Amino acid sequence: MPLAFARPKTRRGLAFVAATAALVLALTGCSASADEAAAPAATDGVVIEHAHGETVIPEKPQRVVALGWMTPDIVAALGTNPVGIEEVWGADESGYQPWFEDFVTEEYGETPEIIPYIEDGPNYEAIKALKPDLILSLYSGVTDIEYERLTEIAPTVPYIEGPWNPGTWEGMTRTVGKALSEDAKAEELITETEELITGLADEHPEFDGKTFVWGLTLNEGGTDLGVYLEYDPRVRITEALGFTSTSAMDSFLATAEGDNWYTGVSLEKLYDVQADLFAAWGSSAAEGTYTVENKVVSRWEPIAAGSYVIYADDAAASAISAPTVLSLKYILPTYVDDLAAALQGEPTIDGE
Incomplete structure (x- = not known):
């Protein structure tokens, strides 16, 4: 299963990944000279710094094109x-x-309107036809050239730190809130979502202290089990619900390459990874079944105990992998029920 990609996944077969990083924002405020003190203050608008420079948004946008994952949810909310x-x-x-x-x-x-997919980058003609006054593409791989072309259509905010690096769902919500001049509303949505997570955690004290690994299903013939690192959103959400990452996380981090948010564990060393629960996503229910029936994996502690949750449904996997204030409301009640059942030895392979 591929773990990295160059454009947002579509039904044309591009693969998914999720990541976390810090977000950097800057806001310029109103100013007035001494001679203009009696006049209304003039605003230069909102300025957002990002990996390609900075974008000035002169006034509250009305027609927003939201490219890639996560951003459309936040704009709508x-x-x-x-x-x-x-x-x-x-x-x-x-x-x-x-x-x-x-x-x-x-x-x-x-x-x-759904912007028709094309192979070679953003669909500039379709985007231009929508007459946007702001383009947001925070979870994307927009290149320097693509960014310049998009800015010819409308002010554009791409990724803040780097390609395919959206930051935390909280930080991304604040960035979009800043761009839309809806800072207060953004904070309200973050608070509501955090309260949802806290409330679900409080309803399940049995999660407290239970250890887990978040990973991927095995490809046929695979010899490594893919696992996500501590800053991956799936891991962070599960920890927020009361679970504790496996004690093997340090060894995961040591083996990760570059800025990757995932690594692999050789099946030969899988028994050294302590966990009460295994959560994962895969491309099909059959792949999930293949994983848990693997001769080595089947004897690993959480699998042998039936303490696993595997999502093969694209919507469920996407909702938890690229979380937003909308997708978390959608997936968390189901996710929490599945986690609780798994701890009782009742596993889930979504799609079976």
Whole structure:
């Protein structure tokens, strides 16, 4: 199963990854000279610093194109229905991720236009036809050239730190809130979501102190089990629910290459990885079954105890892998129920 990619996943077969990093924001405020003290203050707008420079957003945008993952959710939750989005991993037959479609249909009465996918980068013509006054692409791999071309259409905010590096869901919410001049609303959404997580954790004291590994299913013939590192969003969310990462996390970090948010554990060393629970995603239920029936994996502590949760459904896997204030409301109640059942020896392979 591929772990990295160059564009957002679509039904044309690009693979998924999720990542965490810090976000850097800057805001310029109002200013007035002494001679203009009696006049209304003039604003230079919002300035957001990012990996390609900085973007000035002169006034609150009305027509927002939200590219890639996560961003469309946040824009919609902050009070603006995007005029256009891309079809991304987890979309159903309608072309929208289910939680996003439900929200915008109820809140706005209509869904955004889906920007047709093309192989060679952003669909500039389709984006331009939407007449945006802001383009947001925080979870993307927009290159310098692509960024320049997008800015010819409208002010554009790409990734803050680096390609395919969206930062935490909280930080990304604040960035989009800043861009839309909805800082207070962004903080409200973060607080509501944190309260949801805390409430679910409080309902399940049995999670406290239980150790876990978040990973991937095995490809046929695979000899390494993919695992995610401590700053991956799946790991962070599970820890927020009361679980504790495996004591093997330090060894995971030591073997990770570069800025990767994942590594692999040789099946020969799997028994050295202590965990009460294993959570994972895979491309199919059959792949999940293949993993837990592997001669080595089947004897690993959490698998032998039936304490595992494997998501093969794209929507479920996407919701927990690229979390937002909308997707977490969608997936967390199910995820928590699955975790609780797994600790009782009742495993889940979603899609079976």
